[in-house]
Amino acid sequence: MIKEKKLSRRDLILDAGKVGIGAVGAAGLLNFIPKPAMAKEAQQLPWPYEKLDPEEVGKIAYDGWYKAFCSYGVATGLLTPLQKKIGEPYTLLPIEGLRLGEGGLVGWGTLCGSLLGATVAVGFIAPYDAGKQIMNEMLQWYSDTQLPIYKPANPKATVAVQTTSNSPLCHLSVGKWCQKAGKSLGSPERKDRCARLTADVAMKTAMLLNDWKDGKFKSTLKHPSAIYGITAQHNCNECHPNKIPDVIK
């Protein structure tokens, strides 16, 4: 699957000769440790994609939250089934490396980590233009939807409250839910809320990717930067309650 560079048997023997090792047998070549100059190249983007089962994706993502939180949860929900279905290049990606998006980036409450995990997965799966529009739709859906929706088979806590964040920011998404539910950040209910939301984001991303694979993904949604003259969310008045600063156009 991966394109190989200077790794044919003939080239390996030639390269071995060049660096003074001399001709070696095929068995020796199979134990050859590639040096930078002959390292394999990455498989060109977009990576091959087969439609995912959203229910399977949701379950893996929910369980994934309890292993390494939101960013890892969505990434493992989307990528683990592709590692099993397709193998390389997905198996070459250590998914746990994507966990630092947790808590809106190590607890800073910026972009919801679930969306960071989705962004990286979509970036490898979809061509740039489609991926950009899929993520635009994802952030709008995340902002507008009463979450969480997902009902785990074996919930770890009771989550009775749904909220709409009006924003893709972790701080607003978690904060509004905690206020309405009357639960703290450290409560089992808040944790299960985020685990369920992680499943929701992974499942919605899988559904949009499946639509794209089927040629059914259509989006005319404008990117906020094209509307406001600045990169922005749509909930302007939440941070600018009195007057929105003039935008320089």
Added chain:
Amino acid sequence: MIKEKKLSRRDLILDAGKVGIGAVGAAGLLNFIPKPAMAKEAQQLPWPYEKLDPEEVGKIAYDGWYKAFCSYGVATGLLTPLQKKIGEPYTLLPIEGLRLGEGGLVGWGTLCGSLLGATVAVGFIAPYDAGKQIMNEMLQWYSDTQLPIYKPANPKATVAVQTTSNSPLCHLSVGKWCQKAGKSLGSPERKDRCARLTADVAMKTAMLLNDWKDGKFKSTLKHPSAIYGITAQHNCNECHPNKIPDVIK
């Protein structure tokens, strides 16, 4: 470099036999396309790291912005030199897949894309605890520092103004700069400001990673979620000018 699963010569012959291909010669095996069940596994984290030259990192990141913007810029600044120095597993990662962080996530102004690129790179390079603290320091530095600092050898526009964002959000970082400079989002000056900031973020990340590699990285900075009882930035009054909502603890 990559751990192999069922890919020894002996195992390949055994596997080929199992699926009815029969014994084949070594030359044939070298052209073998792995199926999911025998796909290579990802190299375990953290990936090997060699200290980077911050100046080289900055130049690649600056030029990278003009190819695919901020998230890609930082990722390519950090990872391209490692592809050259170390080879696999870095060469197996198609860096352009990380470009969707642009404009705070496809123009939504959330987490500055440069920090998203840094997050993914650090997630592969540093062990989890160190990576988490490196990114905590990065977000604090990004918020507190007059940016941009980087001076390109061949600038594409004049950037005379520096600003402090007080936030890791693209919307605030770009917005405050545009207001002070009197330049629009679409201006050459704003674009070069973001290209320079991309270099700054990549260079600072490289310096922290180099310190960590030397055993010199120390950080006692608390994560905001441990201070406020909610995932948050430190600029509370900027969005809550009158009263910060009660935090449920």
